[in-house]
Amino acid sequence: MTVYSFYIFDRHAECIYKRRWLPRPTSVAGKSQIPGAVGSSGQTVRAGDDDAKLVFGTVFSLRNMVRKLGGEEDNFVSYATSQYKLHYYETPTNIKFVMLTDLKSPSMRIALQQIYINLFVEYVVKNPLSPVEHPGGVGVNNELFEESLEQFVTRVLA
């Protein structure tokens, strides 16, 4: 299986970490472009930041819809398109972990939970000198966290 990208959103709806491994299939990146609309605003290759906002909007709406239909305790685990699979895990503290993979991948819910428990809590939350919250991603992009995430994705999930 292939991991395309990974995002963390905090309780203030801000993307505090973002990582890409492989470019997603082109039809995904271009899916919201209306043919012919690529005009003076340039070839709208989505800016990285925009990307995170889209992902957040999607999971936020989906999660709210799921809760409305299935009750407060309900949560969506993943959704798939013809091009990719989006996996979702949310902690009770409203930190949202999102991973985009190819379609062959099994459920990543446990993997995302492992990332939270073993990497995020250990290397980000417990680092006493990093800020409690992470506006702009401050404190999340530390070496230990990034290296272990890299290892986890390339060795454990590969």
Added chain:
Amino acid sequence: MNSRRVILTVRSNLVSRNDRTRIDKVNAELVTLTYGTIVAQLCQDYDSDYQEVNKQLDKMGYNIGMRLIEDFLAKSGVGRCANFRETADMVAKVGFKIFLNVAPTVTNWTSDNNQFSLIFEDNPLADFVELPDDGRAQDELWFSNILCGVLRGALEMVQMQIEAHFVSDVLRGDDTTEMRVSLVRYIEDEMPPEEE
């Protein structure tokens, strides 16, 4: 006393995931002395302005609580509580148990289920402590006030705004050590800032 240990952290890492439930212990006296030193230093820094010391302890606790909740969730694997009563039990029986190895009693609920008291029979932070004999500390200083902040910070992260304060303390000569906790409101999800 000697056999009691205060549990501070669980170490875990990717390589030895099987060790995840291993709980490191730390000497209770070390915690007591460390905390006592902090309070003593604050009393000195603020010229025995105990109101201010209470405030600073609460603030420190708040910052600890905001982190501790993540560790708590990672360690305990519990999900969201259905109501405030469940939250109170979780705090007392699981939270305090994991981190301080005590289990305060939950009691004195108001009829609307929004306020309760935690009674501490045992408080590791206050072992060996005697409040300063200056005629004011006994009335003004809440020695363990950091715990109020911890609770406030931790519960805020799980969408509960609460208010917590001590109403009695055996250190002051009261019969019990009691913390009063009130639910102010449940915090709504934050929305991403509106785009222009």
